Amino acid sequence: MSAKLIQGYEVVIGFETHAQLATATKIFSRTSTAFGAEPNTQASAVCLALPGTLPVMNRKAVECAIRLGLALGSHIAPRSIFARKNYFYPDLPKGYQISQFEIPVVQGGAVSFYLGDEQKTVRLVRAHLEEDAGKSLHEEFHGMSGIDLNRAGTPLLEIVTEPDMRSTDEAVAYAKALHQIVTWIGICDGNMQEGSFRCDANVSVRKPGAPLGTRREIKNLNSFKNMQQAIDYEIRWQIEQLEDGHAIQQATVLFDPDTGETRAMRSKEDAADYRYFPDPDLPPLVIAPGWIDEVRAQMPELPRAMAARFVQQYGLPEYDATTLTQSQAMAAYFEDAAQACGAPKLASNWVMGEISRRLNQEEIAMEAVKVSSRQLAQLIGRIQDGTISNNAAKQVFDALWSGAGAEVDAVIEAKGLKQMQDTGALEQIIDAVIAANPDNVVQFQAGKDKAFNALVGQVMKASKGKANPQQVNDLLRARIAGPATPS
Incomplete structure (x- = not known):
């Protein structure tokens, strides 16, 4: 794989992403997963593995894994097993984490996306089910740390890639593409600020043709902006170390957005350090072929397939189709407007232009758009039939967005915007x-x-x-x- 060199070094990046699954309860208990509860009010006896408790698998979490596997073209293991990953940390109440090691539920697959005009594909190693740990709290305390165990037992899919990425831009594009997929198929809300979609980037550098360099893992990148800055800094730091004659030590590092730097947190563990062994309280997870068929029948049209259909059905350029399918809400809005007005390219221009500009300006999601697809279709119709000019249409749009009018024709009449017909x-x-x-x-x-x-x-x-x-x-x-x- 060819890649641009930085100071004569090739960059190698792999990702491990934790996607919190959209279930109402935890992976092995009926405890709520709702965000924002008072600390330690959603930590049950099962979450803490108190004596006499037994974990019971959450069927919805398994269904989420199946949906991801189908979306990414992965092999869905008919039989997978859970293991105990042993390590000691204050926010891990059991002293171990229930995860999957030797036989994960989702194996292989790939994420494809565009970087500029070039299509890229990142291969996946696996996606396995596991429970989340709790959270250490430092800001609210002086000279000590607090522990909130509400997240303990929350269901996660850890999605692991091959080291296929060769630039920061490619890594961020991959993360955005994966974020789009997990939210599109409804298995994760994708809220990075709340920790629902957390990325760990494994970064190393090497001279072209040399073996893979020693990697350092940047933990818990919770925004695409931080991801870009953290990986860029880590690449520069590793090259400087090697150029100065120092060896890179394998480590887990954190990114400080205030300084724009990464700093080592601890030496990086290998699999043997966790002393994995099969969890004796959980039987193998068996997924019948019929269940996979049921989930497949319920899957939505995927982004790339929908974009291809928009090109074919509506005659849109590839760029438009790809942009409009960034979210299901935007795609549905466009399609409703396009079908209602019969002018798909005009509808695309308005959605990618004025609609997107207003959403970004007000920092609101597509679901909160203030001009309905029906109103937009009516507005486009009045441009097409010559009732109003493009400039007048923007005035009408402003009025609709601000709530000053509910009907396009009424706004045109009230503002005297009709074009001369005489x-x-x-x-x-x-x-x-x-x-x-x-x-x-x-x-x-x-x-x-x-x-x-x-x-x-x-x-x-x-x-x-x-x-x-x-x-x-x-x-x-x-x-x-x-x-x-x-x-």
């Missing part, structure tokens, strides 16, 4: 503008287009913006195409 009246305005601007007429006839544009502007001003710009262009050009008449 050709005779428009011709009178044009004749008056020509008479008042003879120099511009002469300049246009001498080949100066700016003079023509000035005349168009004068006509639009005289009509108070109600003239149809195309009609103005046609009539005006017909009037002054010949030699100027001496006054």
Whole structure:
């Protein structure tokens, strides 16, 4: 795989992503997974593995794993097993984490995405089910740490890639593509700030053709911006170390967004350090072929398939189709508007343009859009039938977005935005503008287009913006195409 070199070094990146599954209860108990509860109010006896308790598998969590496997073209193991991953940390109440090691439920598969015009594919090693640990709290305490065990036992899918990425941009694009998939198929809400989608980046550098370098794992990257900055810094740091003659030590590191630097947290463990062994309280997880067929029948149309359909069905450019399928909400909004107005390219332009600009400006999600797809379709229809100009359409859109009007036609009427339909009246305005601007007429006839544009502007001003710009262009050009008449 060819890649751009940095100071003569090739970058190698792999990802481990923890996606919190969209279940109402924890993976091995009926304890709630709701976010934001008071600390330690959602930690049951099963979560803590108190004597006499037994874990019971959450069927919905398994279904989420099946959905991911189907979406990514993975092998879904008909039989997988759970293991105990042993380590001691204050927020791990059991002293071990129930996870999968030797036989994960999802094996192989790939995530494909575009980086610019180039399609990239990152291979997956596995995705396995496991429980989350608790959370250590440092900010609220002085000289000590608090422990909140509400997250303990929350169901996760850990999605592990091959070391296939060769740049920071590629790594971030992969993370965004995976985020899109898990939210699209409804297995994760994708809220990075709440920890629902946490990425660990394994970064190393090497000279081209050399064996893989020693990797350092950047933990818990909770935004794409932080991800970009952290990996960029880590690459520069590792190259500087090697250039100075130092060896890279395998380690787990944290990214500090305040300083923009990574810092070592602890030496990195290998699998043997965790002393995995099969969990004696959990039988093997057996997934019948019929269950996989049931889940497959319920799967939504996937983003890449939908984008391809938008190109075929609506004649959209690939760029438009890919942009519109970034979320199900945006794709559904576009399709509703396109079908209602019969002008898919115009609908695409408005969704990617004015709609997206307003959403970004107000920092709201597509689900909270303030102009319905029906209203947008009506607005586009009034542009197409010549009722309003493009400039007037933006005024109507502003009114709809602000809640100043509910119906497109009512806003047009109230604001007096209808274009002139009386050709005779428009011709009178044009004749008056020509008479008042003879120099511009002469300049246009001498080949100066700016003079023509000035005349168009004068006509639009005289009509108070109600003239149809195309009609103005046609009539005006017909009037002054010949030699100027001496006054």
